[in-house]
Amino acid sequence: MRGRHILLTGASGLLGHCVLRQLLADGAAVTAVARDANSLPEMPGMRVVIADLASDCALSLSNVGKIDSVVHLAQAGGWNAFPTNAGAIASVAVA
Secondary structure (H helix, E strand, C coil), rough: CCCEEEEHHHHHHHCCHEEEEEEEHHHCEEEECCCHHHHCCCCCCCCEECCCCCCCHHHHCCCCCCCCCEEEECCCCHHHHHHHHHCHHHHHHHH
């Protein structure tokens, strides 16, 4: 993974945090997408972009630059209210 730039959504979640640590340990540069600036500790080799994937986040993601891979682990806020929030959940997971 050394020299690769990975965009990781859901980096502050349980699985995302484990994947983030492994990618960094393997030498990847990681751009972590998070809804909350305080949800991730600072780590060498990681850049945080604050964006809510359930809303228009094009401006937030416009400066990410060239990436080699995307690891999409993000979950919509309110996921535990399924099926009430099914639209938002599908929007983040698929759209």
